[in-house]
Amino acid sequence: MQAAETLTGAAIPLSKPTGKTYRIEIKRQASPDAEPHWDKFDLPQRTGMNVISAMMEIAGNPVTTDGRATTPIAYDANCLEEVCGSCAMRINGKARMACSALIDKVQENGVVRVEPLSKMPVIRDLSVDRSVLFENLKRVQAWVPLDGSYDLGSGPRITPQQQEEAYPLSRCISCTICMEVCPQFNEETNFVGAATIAQAKLFNEHPTGKVLKTERLHALMGDGGIHECGFSGNCVTACPKMLPLTRAISEVSRDVMIQAAKDIFTR
Amino acid sequence: MATTVSTPVSAPPTGARKGTRHKGVQPLRAGQGHSFLLRRLHSLTGIVPIGAFLIEHIVSNFEALKGPAAYAAQVKFLNALPFVRVLEWAFIFLPLIYHAGYGMYIWLRGKSNVIYYPWAGNWLYTAQRWTGGIALAYIIQHVWRQRFSGVNLPDHPGAAFHKVQMELLHPWMFAIYAIAMIATCYHFAYGVWLFCAKWGITSGERARRGFGWVCGVAGLLLCTIGLASMWAFVSPKYRNAPADLTPAQITEGTQAPAPIGQAHTR
Numbered sequence: 303m304q305a306a307e308t309l310t311g312a313a314i315p316l317s318k319p320t321g322k323t324y325r326i327e328i329k330r331q332a333s334p335d336a337e338p339h340w341d342k343f344d345l346p347q348r349t350g351m352n353v354i355s356a357m358m359e360i361a362g363n364p365v366t367t368d369g370r371a372t373t374p375i376a377y378d379a380n381c382l383e384e385v386c387g388s389c390a391m392r393i394n395g396k397a398r399m400a401c402s403a404l405i406d407k408v409q410e411n412g413v414v415r416v417e418p419l420s421k422m423p424v425i426r427d428l429s430v431d432r433s434v435l436f437e438n439l440k441r442v443q444a445w446v447p448l449d450g451s452y453d454l455g456s457g458p459r460i461t462p463q464q465q466e467e468a469y470p471l472s473r474c475i476s477c478t479i480c481m482e483v484c485p486q487f488n489e490e491t492n493f494v495g496a497a498t499i500a501q502a503k504l505f506n507e508h509p510t511g512k513v514l515k516t517e518r519l520h521a522l523m524g525d526g527g528i529h530e531c532g533f534s535g536n537c538v539t540a541c542p543k544m545l546p547l548t549r550a551i552s553e554v555s556r557d558v559m560i561q562a563a564k565d566i567f568t569r
Numbered sequence: 570m571a572t573t574v575s576t577p578v579s580a581p582p583t584g585a586r587k588g589t590r591h592k593g594v595q596p597l598r599a600g601q602g603h604s605f606l607l608r609r610l611h612s613l614t615g616i617v618p619i620g621a622f623l624i625e626h627i628v629s630n631f632e633a634l635k636g637p638a639a640y641a642a643q644v645k646f647l648n649a650l651p652f653v654r655v656l657e658w659a660f661i662f663l664p665l666i667y668h669a670g671y672g673m674y675i676w677l678r679g680k681s682n683v684i685y686y687p688w689a690g691n692w693l694y695t696a697q698r699w700t701g702g703i704a705l706a707y708i709i710q711h712v713w714r715q716r717f718s719g720v721n722l723p724d725h726p727g728a729a730f731h732k733v734q735m736e737l738l739h740p741w742m743f744a745i746y747a748i749a750m751i752a753t754c755y756h757f758a759y760g761v762w763l764f765c766a767k768w769g770i771t772s773g774e775r776a777r778r779g780f781g782w783v784c785g786v787a788g789l790l791l792c793t794i795g796l797a798s799m800w801a802f803v804s805p806k807y808r809n810a811p812a813d814l815t816p817a818q819i820t821e822g823t824q825a826p827a828p829i830g831q832a833h834t835r
Contacts, residue, residue, distance in 0.1 A: 423591075423592040423593040434591070434595070437591075481594075485680050485681050486678075487594060488594060490678040490679075493594075521599035522597070523605040524598045524605070525604045526596075527597060527604070529605045529608040531767065536682075536686050536691050539686070546774070548774070549772055552766055554769075562609075
């Protein structure tokens with residue numbers, strides 16, 4: 303195996319075989335309603351592998367540990383650099399991005415257990431339906447309203463101070479890990495989840511987006527709204543993009559409270 | 570780069586597009602229902618009046634360290650407040666029933682995952698539910714045994730010390746009271762922290778961490794005061810407190826706390 307080169311000629315270290323093997327156990331199901339089962343695969347370990355490259359390796363030779371031929375694993379992944387938000391799954395019980403889960407680091411006694419997110423309906427194997435987040439973003443109108451029939455001219459000036467506030471919130475990759483790890487996000491509460499609240503905050507602070515602030519706050523007062531948060535803080539601990547989620551929840555919560563008080567006297 | 574991998578997906582991902590109910594967690598019901606009001610009321614009642622009453626109750630009980638007469642004087646003072654029965658129901662029992670009922674509802678709907686995510690905040694979240702449950706079980710027996718059965722203390726404030734002493738002299742009961750004291754103080758201290766976080770008072774990470782220590786120290790102090798008062802009832806100093814005190818003894822006692830135990834055996 304030869305070392306690859308960048309455009310400037312610098313060598314990129316390539317993945318090297320270590321001579322060791324590891325076992326990957328994957329919870330699979332063939333269809334949304336099929337019973338889940340576990341498939342085990344023994345794979346040669348190379349340096350710098352991640353859980354997604356393990357899936358690719360399985361796809362090349364989908365044979366389980368006990369010699370049974372099977373189908374390649376279905377999973378979502380795209381960028382492989384923790385910015386697209388597709389490959390969230392549970393690795394050794396914990397929700398995280400599979401692309402940044404290095405086999406060297408995550409294996410426990412040579413075993414890596416991979417399961418789909420537990421709170422989203424499974425489509426197949428590790429691929430889940432996360433459309434609830436998209437629905438929630440629509441319900442809080444997480445956008446800057448610009449559509450119209452005439453030229454609105456240039457947008458308002460955004461100060462560096464506003465940028466500093468907005469940028470961390472804009473890093474959200476919609477991976478839904480904050481919702482997966484939240485004890486309040488479940489089918490009993492139908493809680494909206496931290497990601498949507500953070501986006502409501504982002505657009506409430508935007509000079510053009512804030513025109514919908516009242517409507518966003520009213521939406522978040524509905525059943526499953528911001529008040530269902532139990533402040534366990536799991537979201538902010540688990541977030542791969544380190545969004546200030548608890549801060550956003552606290553501040554939007556305050557705005558919702560003030561809006562509710564205003565409504566009592568002015569509606 | 571891998572995209573969603575290879576094998577064709579047999580069924581469409583959701584029923585949402587066909588108009589059927591989407592599987593899994595439902596989206597936000599924007600602007601619907603009353604859960605916001607109920608949840609915020611639960612949060613508020615925990616601070617006032619219930620939290621305020623808890624502080625009053627624990628501080629009042631600290632009078633026990635001054636002896637049966639001083640304790641009786643405190644009970645007499647509280648029961649002499651204007652509209653005391655109205656105050657009792659409006660600011661203690663009814664808010665408590667609401668807070669407990671809605672609290673259990675919150676507990677049952679949360680799905681603790683501290684086994685998978687054993688993080689500090691997650692432990693505090695889980696402990697808040699358990700301590701609430703412990704406090705509720707304790708309060709039911711405490712209110713029944715001390716307020717609504719046995720000697721009626723509002724009519725006989727002089728009997729207060731003896732009544733509590735009889736209870737706490739059982740080692741099992743003493744242990745139950747001690748556990749409940751710790752659980753309740755934790756629940757209140759963390760509840761104050763939660764209140765400030767949820768109502769946007771401590772929105773910053775640093776502010777929340779700092780206020781966490783403040784609540785921790787205050788809770789520990791409150792718990793110490795509570796446990797010290799419990800000790801007063803079982804300490805050798807006030808063993809064999811009289812079953813009841815006359816109004817004169819109560820008045821006299823606050824002036825000069827006498828070793829009442831001896832007066833009783835005289």
